[in-house]
Each structure stands twice: as structure tokens, then as C-alpha cells.
Amino acid sequence: MLKAGIVGCGFMGRMHANVFKALGNAELVAFADLKPERAKAYADEFGGNSYGSIAEMVEAEGLDAVHICTPTDTHKDLTLEAFDAGVHVLCEKPMAMSAEEADAMIAGAASSGKRLMIGHCIRFWPEYKVLKDLVDTQKYGKLLSVNLTRYGSFPTWQEDDWNEFEERAGGGVLDMHIHDTDYILHLLGEPDTIDSWGVIDKTGPAHAFTTMTFGDTIAQVEGGWNLPSCAPFKMAFRAVFENGAAIMDAGPLTLYEDGKEAVEPEFEKVEVAGGGNLSDLGGYLVEIKHFVDRLISGEEFDTVTPESSKRSLEVTLEEIRQIKAKANA
Numbered sequence: 640m641l642k643a644g645i646v647g648c649g650f651m652g653r654m655h656a657n658v659f660k661a662l663g664n665a666e667l668v669a670f671a672d673l674k675p676e677r678a679k680a681y682a683d684e685f686g687g688n689s690y691g692s693i694a695e696m697v698e699a700e701g702l703d704a705v706h707i708c709t710p711t712d713t714h715k716d717l718t719l720e721a722f723d724a725g726v727h728v729l730c731e732k733p734m735a736m737s738a739e740e741a742d743a744m745i746a747g748a749a750s751s752g753k754r755l756m757i758g759h760c761i762r763f764w765p766e767y768k769v770l771k772d773l774v775d776t777q778k779y780g781k782l783l784s785v786n787l788t789r790y791g792s793f794p795t796w797q798e799d800d801w802n803e804f805e806e807r808a809g810g811g812v813l814d815m816h817i818h819d820t821d822y823i824l825h826l827l828g829e830p831d832t833i834d835s836w837g838v839i840d841k842t843g844p845a846h847a848f849t850t851m852t853f854g855d856t857i858a859q860v861e862g863g864w865n866l867p868s869c870a871p872f873k874m875a876f877r878a879v880f881e882n883g884a885a886i887m888d889a890g891p892l893t894l895y896e897d898g899k900e901a902v903e904p905e906f907e908k909v910e911v912a913g914g915g916n917l918s919d920l921g922g923y924l925v926e927i928k929h930f931v932d933r934l935i936s937g938e939e940f941d942t943v944t945p946e947s948s949k950r951s952l953e954v955t956l957e958e959i960r961q962i963k964a965k966a967n968a
């Protein structure tokens with residue numbers, strides 16, 4: 640049994656804690672938060688003990704890994720603190736606020752001999768894995784174009800409203816749109832061209848509209864958090880191949896192949912001990928299971944590497960640079 644702790648008992652801390660209910664090979668035993676009452680509330684709810692720091696909880700519980708689910712501007716320091724304490728790290732996305740911070744995290748992993756994975760969950764999301772397989776196998780021929788969309792209202796659950804500050808969250812482009820920037824690099828590799836336009840508000844670059852080219856394949860990647868509070872969250876994609884299409888938009892993923900009936904792939908549902916159904920957790924479950932399984936087996940993290948996470952951060956920062964430059968032109 641791998642022993643783990645969570646740092647940051649907020650929205651994503653809860654998501655990670657829920658996933659542990661479905662893992663048979665890892666135990667969540669400790670919680671830490673800047674605010675002791677938040678760590679205690681999660682320890683009471685999920686079972687385990689609460690602590691004021693990573694070092695304290697690693698020493699007291701003999702942990703193997705910590706999951707860092709804190710505001711983005713804390714990721715670098717907390718990751719390094721965890722490596723100093725001698726544990727592996729699963730850190731939420733975005734990896735950090737800058738490429739320099741990401742470099743420090745990569746160097747920290749190397750010098751401590753511990754392992755680092757960034758929570759780029761969309762790479763693990765079942766529907767997005769189907770799309771990746773279609774591109775890799777060329778089952779419907781070459782990918783001609785792909786459209787990735789993610790939008791919603793500004794998240795208001797966050798503790799101390801940290802996401803309102805560009806220097807803490809990076810605006811909707813770094814916080815939210817990075818999911819699709821990361822995924823398009825995972826899907827197609829390094830882009831030949833990047834052209835971004837966007838909307839800036841008091842939180843920073845709030846919504847991005849980016850066109851990328853990969854040879855003669857075109858990607859349109861759009862996302863942000865500046866919709867009215869009553870608007871629903873949406874993630875969608877539309878991929879058009881030479882002989883087919885994969886569409887997930889306001890409904891289940893549907894695959895269309897020339898001359899055949901449309902197909903809706905079915906995805907495995909996960910029952911949680913004690914009742915409940917974790918299928919809603921989608922890619923989070925697959926992602927965390929990958930992290931735990933690979934720590935136990937000693938195999939590499941081959942779906943998300945620290946270097947590819949840093950590259951996704953760099954490309955998103957380039958989108959932000961272009962958005963700001965065009966807004967100021």
C-alpha cells in the first residue's frame with residue numbers, strides 16, 4: 640500500500656481525496672493546509688490526520704507521495720519542500736508560473752531522486768484518449784483539423800480568491816485554457832506556428848483564441864473563464880479526418896466514419912467501495928491511478944513528463960505574450 644498525503648484542502652484536494660476511494664493500492668492518510676482548520680476538516684471527513692506542513696506530515700506518517708493541490712504560485716516551493724522531505728510529487732496543473740520555476744522543480748526531482756508528475760488530466764480523459772488513438776493509428780486517415788474548446792464562468796470557490804490575481808493564477812488562459820494547449824501538444828507534437836488573440840480582464844488574460852499549425856493540420860484551441868456566472872462549464876472537441884470525424888460537443892463522444900453507422904464508444908464505470916460511482920471523476924481517476932501504479936511498479940511516467948509539462952507552460956505563456964502584445968498594439 641502506497642501512503643499518500645494531500646497538500647491544499649480545497650476544490651482539487653477534494654477531487655484527489657475522492658479518487659483514493661477507488662484505488663486499491665494506495666491509502667490517503669494525511670492532509671496539510673496553510674489553514675489548519677481546512678486540513679482538519681478533510682482529515683475528519685476522509686479519515687487520517689492533519690498537519691501544518693509537508694515535512695511534519697511526511698515524518699509522522701512515513702509517506703511515499705504527496706499531492707499538491709494548492710494555488711499555482713505555490714507549486715514550485717511546495718514541490719521542492721516535498722522533495723526535501725523525501726517524497727514523490729503529483730502536482731496540479733499548471734506546473735508553475737514561469738519556465739524558471741518549472742526548471743527548479745525538474746532540478747529538484749533530479750537532485751532528490753524523487754519523481755514528479757503534473758496533473759494534466761485531459762491527457763488521461765477517456766474521450767480524449769480515444770481521439771489520441773485515432774490520430775496515432777490514422778484509423779480514419781490523416782487528421783485535417785481539430786477544434787478544442789473549454790469555457791465557463793469565473794470560478795468563485797477558491798480560498799482567498801487567489802485566482803483573481805494574475806500573479807497567482809495567470810488568468811483564465813494559464814489556469815484553464817492550458818488544459819487544451821497541453822493536450823494539443825500531446826496530440827500533435829510541436830506546432831510550426833502559433834497565433835493567439837484574446838480577451839483581457841481584471842484577472843489577466845481571460846480567454847484565448849489560438850490557431851496552431853502542425854504541417855498542414857490546423858488546430859483551433861479556444862478557452863477561458865469570462866462567461867456570466869449563470870453560464871455552464873463546457874469542454875468540447877471536433878476532429879475532422881480524411882475519412883471520418885470524432886465529435887464531443889453537447890453530448891457523448893460520437894465517431895463518424897465514411898460509409899458506416901455513427902458509433903458512441905462506451906466507457907468503463909468505476910464502483911467505489913461503500914457505494915457511489917466514480918465515473919464522473921473521468922480522467923482524474925485514470926491520472927491518479929497512473930501515478931500510483933507507476934510509483935509502485937517503478938515504470939516511467941510516460942503520459943505526462945515534467946519536461947512536456949514545462950513545454951505546455953511555455954507555449955501557454957507564449958499565447959499570453961501574443962494576446963497582450965496584440966491588445967497593446
Ligand SMILES: NC(=O)c1ccc[n+]([C@@H]2O[C@H](COP(=O)([O-])OP(=O)(O)OC[C@H]3O[C@@H](n4cnc5c(N)ncnc54)[C@H](O)[C@@H]3O)[C@@H](O)[C@H]2O)c1
Nearest residue numbers: 647648649650651672673708709710711713731732797798
Ligand atoms: N486539474 C483540474 O482540472 C483543475 C481544476 C481546478 C483547479 N486546478 C488547479 O488546482 C490548484 C488548486 O486549485 P483549487 O481550485 O483547488 O484551489 P482552492 O482555493 O479550492 O484550494 C486551495 C487550497 O490550498 C490551500 N493553500 C493555499 N496556500 C497554501 C500553502 N502555501 N500551503 C498549503 N496549503 C495552501 C488553501 O487554504 C486551500 O485550502 C490550482 O493550481 C488550480 O489551477 C486544477
